Each structure stands twice: as C-alpha cells, then as structure tokens.
Amino acid sequence: MSAEITKTGEALPALDFGHAWEYAPSPEATDHVRIAPRHELFVGGAWRQPHSSRYFDTISPSTEQKLAEVAEADERDVDDAVQAARRAYDRYWSRMPGRERAKFIFRIARAIQEKARELAIVETMDGGKPIKESRDVDLPLAAAHFFYHAGWADKLDYAFQGRAWRPLGVAGQIIPWNFPLLMAAWKVAPALACGNTVVLKPAETTPLTALLLARIVEEAELPPGVVNVVTGAGATGAALAAHPGVDKVAFTGSTDVGKKIQRAVAGTKKKLTLELGGKAANIVFADAPIDQAIEGIVGGIYFNQGHVCCAGSRLLVEESVHDLVVRKLRDRMATLRLGDPLDKNTDVGAINSGAQLARIRELVAAGEEDGAERYSAPCALPGKGFWFAPTFFTGVAQSSRIAREEIFGPVLSILTFRTPEEALEKANNTMYGLSAGIWSDKGAKIFWMAQRLKAGVVWGNTYNKFDPSSPFGGYKESGFGREGGRQGLLAYTEVGQ
Amino acid sequence: MSSRRTTERLEHAAPALDTTSKALATTSDGFDPSARVSVAKAYKMFVGGAFVRSESGRYFQTGGGRADGGADPAVVNVPRGSRKDARDAVVAAKGAEAGWAGRTAYNRGQILYRLAEVMESRREELRVALVRGGADVAAAEREVERAVDRAVYYAGFCDKFQALVASSNPVSGPHFGFSVPEPTGVVAVVAPGHPALLGLVSTALPILAGGNTCVVVAGADDPRTAVVWCECLATSDLPGGVVNVLTGDAAEIAPHLAKHREVGALDVWTADAELRALCEREGAGSVKRVRTHDGEAIERLAGDDGQGLGFIERFLETKTVWHPVGV
The missing domain is CATH 3.40.605.10 (Aldehyde Dehydrogenase; Chain A, domain 1)
Known part of the structure; x- marks a missing residue:
C-alpha cells in the first residue's frame, strides 16, 4: 500500500478501497419502455x-x-x-x-x-x-x-x-x-x-x-x-x-x-x-472513523451529481486530519464511474441541463479566481450531453463564493477548523440551514454539535438518509x-x- | 387577611392609586397650594433589560380618556420608537437568544412562573393602567386576572410541549432517528392595541415558552400598560434582552423588523390589512416565518382560544437527527 509523505514528513496512508474494477458496459434494457412522443x-x-x-x-x-x-x-x-x-x-x-x-x-x-x-x-x-x-x-x-x-x-x-x-x-x-x-x-x-x-x-x-x-x-x-x-x-x-x-x-x-x-x-x-436551497456543512473531526467519513463525504456531495438541496457541499475538516482526508478522498474519487446514466455501474450521471452546467462552471471559475486549489477526478467526459467531473477545492476562504453560494453540482469546498466551537461557528455562518453532517466517534460531541447546528436535518456518522417517517425541511x-x-x-x- | 384587602379594593369604583389626585379634584379652581404634588412617571421603552428613551428623541402623547388618574398628568409623553431603536432591540434579543434557549426548560418555566407572581402582586397597577388606557373597570379587572392566569399556563407549558411535538422516527433501516423542536430565534411581534395587556401576554409568552426571544411593538392605543407590564418583566427573573418592548407607530417600525435579517419570524396582530401584507412582503426577503392575524383573531385572544399549544408551535423549528445503529 502506498503512502504519500507530507511536507512535514508525515505519512498519509492510501484509502484501502481496492482497485476500480474495469466493468463491461451494463446498460439497463429500455426496450420495454415506450415514451409517448x-x-x-x-x-x-x-x-x-x-x-x-x-x-x-x-x-x-x-x-x-x-x-x-x-x-x-x-x-x-x-x-x-x-x-x-x-x-x-x-x-x-x-x-x-x-x-x-x-x-x-x-x-x-x-x-x-x-x-x-x-x-x-x-x-x-x-x-x-x-x-x-x-x-x-x-x-x-x-x-x-x-x-x-x-x-x-x-x-x-x-x-x-x-x-x-x-x-x-x-x-x-x-x-x-x-x-x-x-x-x-x-x-x-x-x-x-x-x-x-x-x-x-x-x-x-x-x-x-x-x-x-x-x-x-x-x-x-x-x-x-x-x-x-x-x-x-x-x-x-x-x-x-x-x-x-x-x-x-x-x-x-x-x-x-x-x-x-x-x-x-x-x-x-x-x-x-x-x-x-442549502450549503450544508459536513464536519469531520479527527476522532472520526475516517474511511467511513470518506464514504459519507462522497455520498454527501456526489450523490445525484450534487443536485441535492441538502448536499454536504462544505466539508469542514479538523486541521490535524485535513491532509489525510484529502488524500483518501482523492483515492476514492478515482474509483467513481462517470458516464451513461442507464449503465448499472455508473456512479455519476449527467448534469441535468445546459443551464445548470453553465452555473456550475461559473462558480467553479469563481473558486479558481478566489485562489482556492481545484482537484477534479480524472475521468473522461462523454462527447455529447452535459457533464462535470467530481471536483473539490482546498484552501477555500469562508468569504469565497464557492463557500457561500449553492452550486448544486458535484463540487465540494473544503475548509478546516481547530476546535468544535470553530466548526460550529463556520457551519452556522450561512444564510442557509437545511442540513449538516457530523463525523466523530464521540457520542457526546455529536450531540453537542447536533444541538447547536442551525439545520433542519443533522446526520451523525451518516449522510443523505431519507424516510417518509422522518421530517425534512430547513x-x-x-x-x-x-x-x-x-x-x-x-x-x-x-x-x- | 390579604384576600380580604383585595376584595375591598375591588369594590372601589375608582383605581386605588387615585388618592393623590383627589386633592386636586376638590379645589374649586383646580389648584391647591397645600396639596402634595404627585411624582409623574417617565414612560420608557424596555430594551436589553433597561428602560430607555428613543434614540431619535421623538415622542408621542397619550392620556386623557375616562377614569384617567394615578400619578400621571392628563397627558404623558411616550417614546416614539425608531428604526434604530428596532435594530438595537434586535441586537439585545439576539444577544439573549443563546442564553435563553440554553437554559433548561424547567428553568424557563420557573422564570415565567416568577413573572406570573410579579404580575399578581401588581394586579392593582396593571388594572389602573388598563383603565387609564380606556378599559372599563370590570373589564380591566378580568383582563388582568386572565393575563396572570395565562402567564401561569405558559409557565407550566415550557417543559411539556416538546413531548407533544417531538417524534421518534421509525425509519426503514439501521438508524436511530428522532425529531425535536427548537426555537426559531428572534421573533418580532406587532402586538394588538387592545386588549393591551392580554394581547402582550398572549403573544409574547408562548414565544418565550418555546425558547425564543422577542422584540414587541406595543400597540399605540395604550402604551402605558405595556410599560407597566415591562416593569413586571424587569422585576421577574427574566434575563435582559429576552423580551424587548418598543412603543410607537407599528406601521413605521414593523417593516424594519420584517426586513431585518437577524429576525427569524414575525407575529403580526393588527386589523390593518395593509400593514399585514407589507410585513409578509418584506419578510419574504429573508424567508421569514410571518404569521398575520386580523381583527377577528385579535378578538379571540381574550377568550379560551387565546392560548394553546398552537401558539407555541408556530415559532418552533423541527430538527431531525439520524445516527446509525450497529456494533
């Protein structure tokens, strides 16, 4: 298993996720579906x-x-x-x-x-x-x-x-x-x-x-x-x-x-x-089960191409695990399959419309102009249709548009914090309040955060869960x-x- | 013994605080050089736990009316609250928000009960205030009693509504899920002009019981009753800033509160349909929870329909929490 070395000499272990298997195309048969003209x-x-x-x-x-x-x-x-x-x-x-x-x-x-x-x-x-x-x-x-x-x-x-x-x-x-x-x-x-x-x-x-x-x-x-x-x-x-x-x-x-x-x-x-709309904070503490958190981060922002009002679009990572989380996130993103939405192996489908794609591109460009560092998953985009590769930004300032505005696309803004109080302050510093995520192995800390987050739905050690018996709203x-x-x-x- | 004294006072047709003005009334030319001169009260707004004048220096006058008495001269000056006063009040309410919401529900209940105790001990003064504001004596007495009882009612509700509106959510999957009520935050209230006391109590107390703080614009018809009620607030154990009461023209102040981003919700009680619509429109700019109530709804405040779980529930948010279950 490979390990990256940080500037301070610290080893960052890879995500133990296995290899991205090569699958043959597996399209859902559509011959029995007739869409009236x-x-x-x-x-x-x-x-x-x-x-x-x-x-x-x-x-x-x-x-x-x-x-x-x-x-x-x-x-x-x-x-x-x-x-x-x-x-x-x-x-x-x-x-x-x-x-x-x-x-x-x-x-x-x-x-x-x-x-x-x-x-x-x-x-x-x-x-x-x-x-x-x-x-x-x-x-x-x-x-x-x-x-x-x-x-x-x-x-x-x-x-x-x-x-x-x-x-x-x-x-x-x-x-x-x-x-x-x-x-x-x-x-x-x-x-x-x-x-x-x-x-x-x-x-x-x-x-x-x-x-x-x-x-x-x-x-x-x-x-x-x-x-x-x-x-x-x-x-x-x-x-x-x-x-x-x-x-x-x-x-x-x-x-x-x-x-x-x-x-x-x-x-x-x-x-x-x-x-x-929403601009949810997904908060990862250093004591979180990191590999599970990576799944929650990926599901939180890349589920449904990020076209989710409660998407975990602001990742707040405790500073001490920032480099590790970013490394593992990159590893995991390398396994995401983007392409034909009808293919049963596809993880990331098409952007819903040309207009929405333009909006995503505009905000991503704004993020780059603001000096945040962009990473996009290395996946080939189909020639036809509307596509955007799963992307995240590091070094995002709280004041940046990509930290404040809803992008409604597969774009994650990563910020850091040092204390629970700082995480809370950053998480609540938005006009939105739809949802939030907390990742930690400490139950008391999760409830302390959950009580104070101004959000209608709070997911602890999970994300993007829905149920008709569970009230949802902002x-x-x-x-x-x-x-x-x-x-x-x-x-x-x-x-x- | 004390109950007999109360009964005796009730039998007086005129308010008990009227004794000082009797001397004035007995002189033929309206002035008696040997009589004691009463100490008139300066009426002020209640912001951040302190009694303040309007920063604008503006005032409006109230007084006269039948059965006018007490220590006040016939006409008194009352602060005419401004936009800046409204903003200051929001700052105070915002500052008090975390402390009030962070108290235990039991403690909030005790503080509201303390308010009821203080109101009970000031029934006489509240009644006089209402009479000066135009209410007839018997109606004023009933209104004060009902207001005190309503304070007791909400005191006892502080730690119970949660069990009525919260839920354990039987989600399909290995998750523990529940939903709990939380306060909306700062709620701005345009209180009805009449009933002056019961209007304040019926609107502000359920908001407090829910854990919110509030900025109340008292009705201009009888601002003195509002100020006397603020004296009850000030001498109960309510932390400063939890309730802030402005006097003045609601049509001038309310739109500023409706636009203010730190105000989470508006509760507008007025027969003025235009003002209701204006508050709804201005509130949209920050997606406020705006509740408006017309004249008929205001009339219902005086009756049994004037209290209930619904009054608390209006300014609660529902927070849903999920956590996986597993080993």
Missing part, C-alpha cells in the same frame, strides 16, 4: 391539449436527444386545473371518509411499486441521474411516501393532540428537477392524505415521471380533478402560485424563486411552505415547513390552537 396536460381526470397549442421538448441530458414534447400550460390551463381541483375538493375528496381516501393513496403506492422499473428508467433518461440511484433510492422512497401517508388519512384525529383540524382545500405544488418523481410523492401524498386536492407543476426539464404518476392516478380511478398535472416552465409555476383559487402553495426549489413566491402570496390567505433561508412524519401533516392542514 407528445404529452398533454392532466386536468380534471382527462388529458387535454393546452389552450396555446404550444409544446416544449424534454431531452435526455446525457445524449441531448429529444425524448418527447410536453404541453406548455398557460394561465388559462392553470385556471382550468385549479377549478377542476376545487370541484373535486367540493364534490368528492372533502366528503370522503379518511379510510376511503387512504385506499386510493395505497393504490397509488402499489402502482408505483409495480411500475418501478419503467419509472426508474424514464427518470434516468429524462433527468440524467444514474439508474442505480433512481432504481434504489428515488423509486422505493416515492412508493414509501405514498404508502406512509395513505395510513395517516384515517388517523388524523390523533395527529394534532386532540385539536380540531381541517384540510386547506386546493394545493398548488411546484417541484424541482433533481428528484422529479420523489418530490412529486413528497408533495402529493401528504396533501391527499389530509384531504386536499392538488395541482402539480413539475420542472420543465423533467416532466415525464410526473406525467406517468398522473397516469397512475388515472388508472387508480381517483375521482376526476383530485390530482391535476400542468407542465411548463417558470411562468406556469408563477401562474399557479398566484392563482386566487389556490389555498396552499408548496414549493421546492431555489431560495431566489422561493422568495419570489413568498412575496407573491403576501397579503393573501394562502398557506405556504418552502423547501429551498431553518433560516432554507425555507419553512416540514415534509414527512407527523410534523409534515401540518403543511396541509389548518389546526386549531
């Missing part, structure tokens, strides 16, 4: 052409090939969808006992499990994420979210300590492109369980799995209008958030857009929850409201004092 809007239980007759292309970011064209909903389409949702709320959904609502939601959960392979393949084609992630993370969790919330529908009287509650009415839900189906599940499942009807607006670069979800809703024979899906870009989402017939707006996406939505609903009676400018768990039900109910 054109997708309409799902409104009032029927598939409808948009008023404007306009369609936009959705492409595969790994090949830049067009997958399908998708209806562009304008204000009139959004209005139709909101009215359909209102009718469905008044006529069916608000009158139905919870135990009956539950069975519809269970049907959706089952159908997602049954169609999991198809959904995973389409998710990977449309969004660029590795098939092993869509297959093993997005799909099981999406089904689990419906399954979990279905069970709440007839138990809500227990959920609020005996306080009176009621559904809100029509929920307008705007979701991002990083976990398209999973985010739809996070939004739709609790809304339906609590007795609301929904209008869902998926992201313009990843609309396909939301439309497949609409198909599942149709096949599960939910009453017409309980779930509506309107596709389009920012203007469609803005029309939905601004629609006076919407009682609740739920948004997951960037903090900038979240602020615009919060401003747009000001002065109305609409209830709002926001799940916005502090500060990472948003408000929770998704998942009993606490998440508050986002879709009006509860008495």
Whole structure:
C-alpha cells in the first residue's frame, strides 16, 4: 500500500478501497419502455391539449436527444386545473371518509411499486441521474411516501393532540428537477392524505415521471380533478402560485424563486411552505472513523451529481486530519464511474441541463479566481450531453463564493477548523440551514454539535438518509415547513390552537 | 387577611392609586397650594433589560380618556420608537437568544412562573393602567386576572410541549432517528392595541415558552400598560434582552423588523390589512416565518382560544437527527 509523505514528513496512508474494477458496459434494457412522443396536460381526470397549442421538448441530458414534447400550460390551463381541483375538493375528496381516501393513496403506492422499473428508467433518461440511484433510492422512497401517508388519512384525529383540524382545500405544488418523481410523492401524498386536492407543476426539464404518476392516478380511478398535472416552465409555476383559487402553495426549489413566491402570496390567505436551497456543512473531526467519513463525504456531495438541496457541499475538516482526508478522498474519487446514466455501474450521471452546467462552471471559475486549489477526478467526459467531473477545492476562504453560494453540482469546498466551537461557528455562518453532517466517534460531541447546528436535518456518522417517517425541511433561508412524519401533516392542514 | 384587602379594593369604583389626585379634584379652581404634588412617571421603552428613551428623541402623547388618574398628568409623553431603536432591540434579543434557549426548560418555566407572581402582586397597577388606557373597570379587572392566569399556563407549558411535538422516527433501516423542536430565534411581534395587556401576554409568552426571544411593538392605543407590564418583566427573573418592548407607530417600525435579517419570524396582530401584507412582503426577503392575524383573531385572544399549544408551535423549528445503529 502506498503512502504519500507530507511536507512535514508525515505519512498519509492510501484509502484501502481496492482497485476500480474495469466493468463491461451494463446498460439497463429500455426496450420495454415506450415514451409517448407528445404529452398533454392532466386536468380534471382527462388529458387535454393546452389552450396555446404550444409544446416544449424534454431531452435526455446525457445524449441531448429529444425524448418527447410536453404541453406548455398557460394561465388559462392553470385556471382550468385549479377549478377542476376545487370541484373535486367540493364534490368528492372533502366528503370522503379518511379510510376511503387512504385506499386510493395505497393504490397509488402499489402502482408505483409495480411500475418501478419503467419509472426508474424514464427518470434516468429524462433527468440524467444514474439508474442505480433512481432504481434504489428515488423509486422505493416515492412508493414509501405514498404508502406512509395513505395510513395517516384515517388517523388524523390523533395527529394534532386532540385539536380540531381541517384540510386547506386546493394545493398548488411546484417541484424541482433533481428528484422529479420523489418530490412529486413528497408533495402529493401528504396533501391527499389530509384531504386536499392538488395541482402539480413539475420542472420543465423533467416532466415525464410526473406525467406517468398522473397516469397512475388515472388508472387508480381517483375521482376526476383530485390530482391535476400542468407542465411548463417558470411562468406556469408563477401562474399557479398566484392563482386566487389556490389555498396552499408548496414549493421546492431555489431560495431566489422561493422568495419570489413568498412575496407573491403576501397579503393573501394562502398557506405556504418552502423547501429551498442549502450549503450544508459536513464536519469531520479527527476522532472520526475516517474511511467511513470518506464514504459519507462522497455520498454527501456526489450523490445525484450534487443536485441535492441538502448536499454536504462544505466539508469542514479538523486541521490535524485535513491532509489525510484529502488524500483518501482523492483515492476514492478515482474509483467513481462517470458516464451513461442507464449503465448499472455508473456512479455519476449527467448534469441535468445546459443551464445548470453553465452555473456550475461559473462558480467553479469563481473558486479558481478566489485562489482556492481545484482537484477534479480524472475521468473522461462523454462527447455529447452535459457533464462535470467530481471536483473539490482546498484552501477555500469562508468569504469565497464557492463557500457561500449553492452550486448544486458535484463540487465540494473544503475548509478546516481547530476546535468544535470553530466548526460550529463556520457551519452556522450561512444564510442557509437545511442540513449538516457530523463525523466523530464521540457520542457526546455529536450531540453537542447536533444541538447547536442551525439545520433542519443533522446526520451523525451518516449522510443523505431519507424516510417518509422522518421530517425534512430547513431553518433560516432554507425555507419553512416540514415534509414527512407527523410534523409534515401540518403543511396541509389548518389546526386549531 | 390579604384576600380580604383585595376584595375591598375591588369594590372601589375608582383605581386605588387615585388618592393623590383627589386633592386636586376638590379645589374649586383646580389648584391647591397645600396639596402634595404627585411624582409623574417617565414612560420608557424596555430594551436589553433597561428602560430607555428613543434614540431619535421623538415622542408621542397619550392620556386623557375616562377614569384617567394615578400619578400621571392628563397627558404623558411616550417614546416614539425608531428604526434604530428596532435594530438595537434586535441586537439585545439576539444577544439573549443563546442564553435563553440554553437554559433548561424547567428553568424557563420557573422564570415565567416568577413573572406570573410579579404580575399578581401588581394586579392593582396593571388594572389602573388598563383603565387609564380606556378599559372599563370590570373589564380591566378580568383582563388582568386572565393575563396572570395565562402567564401561569405558559409557565407550566415550557417543559411539556416538546413531548407533544417531538417524534421518534421509525425509519426503514439501521438508524436511530428522532425529531425535536427548537426555537426559531428572534421573533418580532406587532402586538394588538387592545386588549393591551392580554394581547402582550398572549403573544409574547408562548414565544418565550418555546425558547425564543422577542422584540414587541406595543400597540399605540395604550402604551402605558405595556410599560407597566415591562416593569413586571424587569422585576421577574427574566434575563435582559429576552423580551424587548418598543412603543410607537407599528406601521413605521414593523417593516424594519420584517426586513431585518437577524429576525427569524414575525407575529403580526393588527386589523390593518395593509400593514399585514407589507410585513409578509418584506419578510419574504429573508424567508421569514410571518404569521398575520386580523381583527377577528385579535378578538379571540381574550377568550379560551387565546392560548394553546398552537401558539407555541408556530415559532418552533423541527430538527431531525439520524445516527446509525450497529456494533
């Protein structure tokens, strides 16, 4: 085993991970998946052409090939969808006992499990994420979210300590492109369980799995209008958030857009929850199990190409183990496979869009200009599509853009600290507060940190874990409201004092 | 014996502190050179545990009204808080945040109970303040009683709401997961004008019970009651800066608090729909948790709906913690 020698003569042992095996290509078969060439809007239980007759292309970011064209909903389409949702709320959904609502939601959960392979393949084609992630993370969790919330529908009287509650009415839900189906599940499942009807607006670069979800809703024979899906870009989402017939707006996406939505609903009676950006600190103490921490660091920032709002994008390393951690991180990154997202061995897929790639490049250039030292994994990038090699920066100043702004890509900024207090100060020195990681073998230290970190989710000796029973959401400018768990039900109910 | 004295006082139609003004009332031309001259109080804002004037030097006047009495002249000057005062109050609240949140819940409960004790012992003064602010005597008495009881209610809630809103999360995997409530931080409150005392108590105390600190803009209708209540705060064991109370024009001060980045949340109680909307808009710039309440909601504050777990829960964050389980 090799060992690097530092300037001070200290040996830095390599990561004992084994060699990166050469695999033959192992693409997921896609022959049984048929993506319709054109997708309409799902409104009032029927598939409808948009008023404007306009369609936009959705492409595969790994090949830049067009997958399908998708209806562009304008204000009139959004209005139709909101009215359909209102009718469905008044006529069916608000009158139905919870135990009956539950069975519809269970049907959706089952159908997602049954169609999991198809959904995973389409998710990977449309969004660029590795098939092993869509297959093993997005799909099981999406089904689990419906399954979990279905069970709440007839138990809500227990959920609020005996306080009176009621559904809100029509929920307008705007979701991002990083976990398209999973985010739809996070939004739709609790809304339906609590007795609301929904209008869902998926992201313009990843609309396909939301439309497949609409198909599942149709096949599960939910009453017409309980779930509506309107596709389009920012203007469609803005029309939905601004629609006076919407009682609740739920948004997951960037903090900038979240602020615009919060401003747009000001002065109305609409209830709002926001799940916005992050710049999470992943904190590694010298007493941490370093090899496990390396896995957590890699999973924290390179999972889903770093398109994760809770990504551990700021690595805070105790100074005494900085060189060791950096060395082992480089070793581990050498084994990451970047390429065809449909290949079952791929670890790092395609960047979701050209626009996002440009944003990553801009921030990486800013990091270089600020004098931070860049390292990118030595992997060949495919000629077609949008790609960015896993990258980290060392010597990052706290004031640097790459330490402050959300990059939303596979780019890690490494900073150091000497004391737990300094780690805490640096970790909390951000406008965001979505998540944090702590790596240490000392239980008391982990809890000391966990209590003081201003973050909605804290992972101790692990990272990027999600579960429908586990509330997720941010502090500060990472948003408000929770998704998942009993606490998440508050986002879709009006509860008495 | 003490309870009988209280009863006797209740039977007085006029506030008990009114004795000094009787001499004035008896003279034919309104002036008696042999009478004792009362010591009028300078009304000040309460920031960082100290009573302060506005840095701006501005004031507004209040007084007159029916049953006006006590030691005050007919018209008194009250500080008109400024943007700078609001910023100073936020600094004080921010400074007190870690200490207040870091106390045990049991200790916070004891301090709020101490506040209830002090309020009880100052019932007379609070009642007089409310009457001077325009309340009728019987209503003032009821309001003070309810306010003291509400302080006791939240004192006892400090170490219990956690068990009601926290969870052990049965995640699918070898992890121990739980979610606990934490305070949002500094909460700015636009308190309702009326009920002057119950409005302050019903809005500020659940925020404190949750472990937050606050900056309260007292209603301009009856700022003196707010100041008397601050004297209760100052003589309870509440650390300085945990509650800061500004007097002045809410429409002027609140937007600055809504924009302030160190303020985590806003609780706006006003019948002024424009001010509510403005606070919501300005709060969006830093993704504040903004809660607004209209006139109807303010009326409900006086009743049984004016307290509850929901008041505490509004300004709590949920922190979820995961850790692997294994050997």
